[in-house]
Amino acid sequence: MENMMEVRWHGRGGQGAKTAALLLADAAFNTGKYVQGFPEYGPERMGAPITAYTRISSEPIRIHSNIYEPDYVVVVDETLIDVVEVTKGLKPGGAVLVNTQRSGEAVRKQLKHQDFEIYTIDAQKISLETLGKNFPNTPMLGAVVKVSGIIGDEDFIQSMEESFQHKFASKEDVKEGNMQALKRSLQEVVKYEE
């Protein structure tokens, strides 16, 4: 339990938060970790708020409850900040990552800033420029890997290359776009400094 990292994902149905939660588990699995990736099921509708979870540990994972005190919170859709308390239970010293075009300062004012770090990334811009469509989950995945340091950049890129090879076997351009999105997200996620 001490060696466990817990991530909570907030997104809206259709944005791929569940997929990202599972891909993070996948990437960590490829580096030899024990993992758990699961969504919280509710009414499955486009646009409805959804929560997904990732656990990563160096030991077998037995717990089967949702995550209430995450180390990291990933906000795939910033409009949710007004709808759900995204940083609820976030551990002191943990971090929240927000997909936004706004400044870290603006995000800080909106969040009840306590004892956690804030990171921002314009996942929409990255996605539009690399994939031509707004799939913010891929850049958010790269961002959480970067911020947490749970997997080294190179291992992560290699692992995702393999995953996408399988996932997008017949769509080379989609795979390439996703890889570009990941690489850019590793560079473009920014820590807010007061």
Added chain:
Amino acid sequence: MPIRDRMSGNEAVALAMKQINPDVLAAFPITPSTEIPQIFSQYVSDQQVDSELILVESEHSAMSACIGSQSAGARTMTATSSAGLALMWEMLYVAASNRLPITMAVVNRALSGPININADHSDSMGARDSGWIQIYSENNQEAYDNYIQAVRIAEHPEVQLPVMVCQDGFITSHSIENIELLEDESVKSFVSDYSPAFSLLNSEEYAAVGPYDSPAYYMEHKRQQAEAMKKSLSAIREVSRAFESLSGRKYDLFESYRMEDAELAIVIVNSAAGTAKEAVDRLRKQGKKAGLVKIRVFRPFPHEQIAAALSKVKVLGILDRSESFSSIGGPLFAEIRAALYPAAERPPAVNYIYGLGGRDVTIDHIESVFADLEKIQSTNETGQEYRYLGLRE
């Protein structure tokens, strides 16, 4: 060589089915069935199995098709969940009383109403008296291992009964977790070829399946069925031992966790057992003598073994993820108390109904149960025996 992988509980069971490569899989292809037949249908399309896939118009028909196919002499399986299992009800009894070793994956989910699709045990607990052997699984690994064992248990000459292998809906069925897989060849040789003693397609020896049974014989047949259920306990253990030598993973009728000197113990089924083990570890660190028993085989119920395992416990908490509306507690509570009745000294026992319709259960919840048990031990007052856990005030 074990294969390290990660997958959901649904994928794990579908993969076990692929490795077993049954003659027939009959299933209702849409909700409330599970993803399992969907994944299996891909194996069929890709010719990775040579099974006959029968897609039917309802779960009642799915079980009917299983009965026909298994009677014909084909190794047959299916998968379902929730209302789908409820719709099979009539045919579950037919499968069991005809002594057909069908295996079925059950993904435990609530029954309506109010309408709910999430994890609880109402579906399979409702089917507990249908004559099926019931095996429960804490995680994807156990669901996979149990399914492979289920085929041998069902077809065991002393048993010849259908088996359902249960796991929690969404919590394990849709959660990606690490798993250690067996090689195809190992599974194939573990289950070996199916050669039924009697079958409708055996032209050498004719048999009738499912005829009318008059009052002059019906009771004797029921008694034989009950005897087979009783005998299955030792068959289950025999198969578990064989599986252990194949996989290195040990299974028994139930799992005792830190029970050696436990004074406060809980009894639980399926995925919440993992969460509860974390709670037990926390309490042990505080020097508290906490332990846990996880039921693996609920039908037949291992009364004697359970009573022995709980004989030294001072206070017992029994957790049920389904209501039976008996007004004195859930189905597990009833079984455990019945098992303890012949004992000279019985610990006080309280029941907690928890996790209905997918209500999350946390380490804190389980710790609060142990706190209650501790209070009962120190005050000698049991108080209300039939309780709800995690209920909103």
